[in-house]
Amino acid sequence: MDIQSKDFLKNFIYNNSFEKNHQDLLTLLRNEIFERREGLNLTQSGELSYERSRFIHKEIESPLDVLANPDRLFALAEWAGLLDVSCFSIIMVHYNLTMGTFFDHALKNKGVADFVEELDSLSSFGPYMATELGYGNNVAALKTQAVYDHEEKCFYLNTPDQLSQKYMSYSGFSHIPKIAVVMARLIIKDKDYGVFPFAVRISDLDGLCEGITAIPCPEKPVQGLDNGLTSFNHIKISLNQALFGEIAEINENGEFVAKIKNVRARFLKSMSRIMPGRLCVSSAALGGGKASCYIALKFAQHRLTNAPGGQDTAIINFLPYQREMFINLAKIYAMSALTNNGKSRFLSIDGDIDSELTSQINLTKALVTWEMTDVIISCRERCGAQGIFSVNRITEYISLLQGLVTAEGDNQVLIATVAAQLVNMEYTPGSQVYDNGDKYDSFTPESITGLIALREKNLIKEISEHRLSFNGTFFDEWNSISNDAIHLSKLWGYRVAIETMINWKSESVESQNLIKALANLFGLYVIQKDIGWYIDSGKLSKNLLMSINKQMDGLCSELLPKVDEIIEAFGYDEDLFKSPICYPEYQRVFTDFAKSSRTKLLEESL
């Protein structure tokens, strides 16, 4: 294998920061604490995830140092859940959402310095309590109240009804000390000033603090974490525990003074960790997608079956297998490009995130988690029965992705927000439109971006013409264009991904060509989604459009000898996952593992 080329591809996948930000995280996953343990009940596996999270915290720089280096935070998001998907949730809520809120709004607030110290040293874990039972996607309408008492210079935190119980945040293990960031509605003299973060001790070594109730949520598959329903009964918290930062203050007369005038802008600033959080979620989703492809493709090279009219052959040699799995690889590279593009733009900003980058990050989170969900489910199926065993990991990534598509902004709602933004601004695709396909007999990544831009322009035109002639309520109007607008948003994201791949420069021509081949395959997958429209548009020759399947197969043949390079660029090896199907002698490893785990457990229970 060409080592050089693999390393260049690794630069593409990890945005040139593998050695700096990822390598040591991979190394610490080799510690015995991450060894698979069979037969744990859900509570035991949840407890183990907390233990493993403590280990990660002990081995790397402090949360505050991680927060000062967002690229490191993104790397941590990718690796924390790779061998224990629950560690992603614990670590990311603690580091990004909770510590991040202190980092953004309270480092100068001496009144919470002890809290910061406890969280930074992990003497306490930090849940983040925004969502309420009745307020998820509509979280801005949440009802938990922080009522200010000027005489006592404190707030009384209260849960007014069942719908306003804090929901999903991690409060169920009340024996673990926890200090939460609680999002609550600030009320001063009966007036509502909007939602702000408050620092609240939830539990200490003696259990839940007075006035707080935490009911563990019902069981869910795979992840044994302690999602809970948390309520506050008029608990008293000090003025300093309001993490107002540069958003607002309460003056000496007990009056609210807004440093940001607009209520919505104040809310978004209060929830400032959501934007880097969405890039963290995208990173974790890519980790699950890459690992699934790595494991499945290793298996495909060893698992033999009978080929028509010939000798036994590895399943990777079958073209239908290649078509599906190589499109999965193309999706991983394309979605890595999209995420890296968003990360680079996020890292380069100085100050607030503008609305365009906000939309790009929102879109990235939705597209990456959706595409990786499909990739992982497909990998599970392509491994046959082996795909269902936890030791082969893929089913656990399915569970991870089910959380990721919903948490930190549900995908459907996020993409609808992006769509609304696109149709309400003068959006035009940056790429040159490509509409004279008669001259070409094959697709290139460049022509594909032009074709996507062509479809985007068409959608923009159709949507604006429809809106001009529409008569009805605002909601009816939105419903009548929203699916087209969402499609437009997706095309924008796919195009940015392919353009980023095209523009990637490497000293290795071979690696650059490989990225172009993957971009081409991904592009064809995108074009196929709109094939009816392209045929109807008359802009391209029928022959060209009808050749898509053949071109996909041609690209698969081109990629087949490069599969090792493409998956080795993820930086993994068989011993990282210890999944039996990764090994050439999987029959022995699987049998040995079955004997040492299940058989032993059954013998013990008899």
Ligand SMILES: Cc1cc2nc3c(=O)[nH]c(=O)nc-3n(C[C@H](O)[C@H](O)[C@H](O)COP(=O)(O)OP(=O)(O)OC[C@H]3O[C@@H](n4cnc5c(N)ncnc54)[C@H](O)[C@@H]3O)c2cc1C
């Ligand atoms: C594993 C996991 C961990 C979590 N951890 C935390 C945590 O630590 N802290 C925390 O505060 N929260 C947490 N959450 C909660 C998470 O943020 C919410 O689940 C999320 O915001 C969605 O809210 P909801 O579940 O109430 O969905 P709902 O708001 O009930 O939405 C359900 C569905 O309704 C539809 N819908 C809703 N609104 C619209 C709309 N405007 N347009 C179109 N369709 C719409 C969509 O199809 C959506 O999928 C976690 C969630 C999960 C899954």
